[in-house]
Every structure is written in C-alpha cells, then in structure tokens.
Amino acid sequence: MALHHWFIPHKETHKKAHFLSLEAFAAYIFLFLALQFSFHVINLVKPGVLGITSSIEKQDVIRLTNIERQKLGLPTVVENQVLDKAAEAKAQNMFAENYWAHFSPSGKDPWSFILGAGYKFSFAGENLAKNFSDSQSVVTAWMNSPSHRENVVNGKYKDIGVAVLDGTLNGQNTTLVVQMFGTTENLANLPSSPPTVNVGGTNHTLSVSQLEGIKPLATSLGTEQQSSQKVLVNQYMVSKSFGLALISLVLVLLLVDFIVLKRRGVFRIASHHLAHMVVLGVAAATLLTANPGSIL
Numbered sequence: 001m002a003l004h005h006w007f008i009p010h011k012e013t014h015k016k017a018h019f020l021s022l023e024a025f026a027a028y029i030f031l032f033l034a035l036q037f038s039f040h041v042i043n044l045v046k047p048g049v050l051g052i053t054s055s056i057e058k059q060d061v062i063r064l065t066n067i068e069r070q071k072l073g074l075p076t077v078v079e080n081q082v083l084d085k086a087a088e089a090k091a092q093n094m095f096a097e098n099y100w101a102h103f104s105p106s107g108k109d110p111w112s113f114i115l116g117a118g119y120k121f122s123f124a125g126e127n128l129a130k131n132f133s134d135s136q137s138v139v140t141a142w143m144n145s146p147s148h149r150e151n152v153v154n155g156k157y158k159d160i161g162v163a164v165l166d167g168t169l170n171g172q173n174t175t176l177v178v179q180m181f182g183t184t185e186n187l188a189n190l191p192s193s194p195p196t197v198n199v200g201g202t203n204h205t206l207s208v209s210q211l212e213g214i215k216p217l218a219t220s221l222g223t224e225q226q227s228s229q230k231v232l233v234n235q236y237m238v239s240k241s242f243g244l245a246l247i248s249l250v251l252v253l254l255l256v257d258f259i260v261l262k263r264r265g266v267f268r269i270a271s272h273h274l275a276h277m278v279v280l281g282v283a284a285a286t287l288l289t290a291n292p293g294s295i296l
Helices: 022-045 058-071 081-097 110-116 135-143 146-152 208-212 235-264 273-289
Strands: 123-130 159-169 172-183 196-199 202-205
Touching: 022 235, 058 135, 058 146, 058 159, 058 172, 081 110, 081 159, 081 172, 110 123, 110 172, 110 196, 123 135, 123 146, 135 146, 235 273
Parallel strands: 123 196
Antiparallel strands: 123 172, 159 172, 196 202
C-alpha cells in the first residue's frame, strides 16, 4: 500500500484517501473515546493530576456582579465578611464530602452555612460555579442562566460573600466559586415573614424548626485557597486540541480530495465536499467556543 494513498485519492480507481474511509473515522472515534477513558482512569488512580487552570479572583467576581446590577439601575451589593466565611465553609464542605450540589450528601443545606457563620438574614441566595478559567466567564455563565441571574440582579440583596477555592473533586483538580447573597433588613418582621433562600432558582422558606436546628460553624477557616496538587494535565485542553487536530486533518484531506478529482475531471455524486466541510467547520467552532465550566 503506497503511502500517498493515505492522503490523496487512488490514481486509477479514484478511491478516497484511506484517512477518509469509514474505517479511519471509526478509528478516530475510538481514539477519542479511549482518551476520555484514560482521563477517567487517571482521576481514579492519581486524583488531582488532571484539572482546569484558572485565574479567578474573589474581588473580580464581586466587581463584575455589581457591574451587572448597575446596568439595571440596582444598588451595588457590599462584601460582607460573615458571608465570605459562609461561602468558604460551603466550598470546603464540598471538597470534604466530594459533591457538586447545593445540598450535601450528609444533609447540609445552604442556609446552614449562612446562619452557622452568624449571618441572620431575611433574604439570601446561593450561586455555584466550577472549572471556569476566569472571573468574567463565571459571571457571564450566571447571567446567561435565568435562575442564577435572578440571584445576581435581585434587588432585595444588600450583601455579598464569595469564596474561590482549589481542591480535588471527583478525582479532578477543581476550582470552586461560591457566591452568597443576603440582607439583614426587615428582621423585625420575621415572625410574619420567615427568611427565604433562593437556591438554584427555587425559593426555600425556612421554618422555625429549621432555624432552631442551625449550629455554629465548626469548620477551620481563614485561607482563601485550599492546598491541592498541582495540575499536570489540563484534560479539557488535551481533548480540545485532539479534536481540533482530527477535524483539521479531515478538512485538509477533503480539500485535497476535491482539488485532485477536479484536476482529473472526476466528480463523485456522493462526495458532498461542501456539506462535509460545513459540518466539520461547525464541529470545530463548537470545540473552540466550548467551556468546561458548569454552574449550579
């Protein structure tokens, strides 16, 4: 088998290049799935090696949040150290119990951290984010989600607390962002208007028994970053680069196939070069704009 047959159509039969065959596409898919499986194995065997490199700063998250509020004519929220403490406790608990949710496996709820830190509120809310590369992408993701946007631009909130912590979550080095809002106004009306917490777009009205069951935080706090193993491999960038490399290879081969056949005066009715290139172009654009981050 001649080497050039892997890249250009056969001279006599005009058969497509081997790298454009169904067998080759099956091999591409297998290699991509094998790469994803290897990441899963590494997460199990060597937790913390894989992860996403980020440069998120707490003050940037607060500043960008207030910019979104000011766009709507809302007053800015003021950083509250007690809410900072509650947010940090929540992030540490997520790493400790290894979960990605508003409610922990052991039954801890968002208001337990807020009230446990000593912040007595009439209204409160919580937004979560993980594995974003920068502060702007975090706030943009929240604003693009109706339920999270409701917290960011809620006029009832006066205070904000944010924590940005690194640690290992589900075997992967992860950057967690916890954003908590609150207001202590109208506390005198609590008997007739029980405190409310917006979690994931759902309002939870707290009962007297829930309020009485809150215990002060016993978590050791005081550090903005939780120590974690240095990320050696950014699995998202590896997957993205691998996918783009395959797409680029196929696009180039399709272009070569079209040019060579045109020069030979041979046209395949079933080739649909343009359609294939459009599909691959859309796939490449999707990979380029995709973000590994997620919000709750």
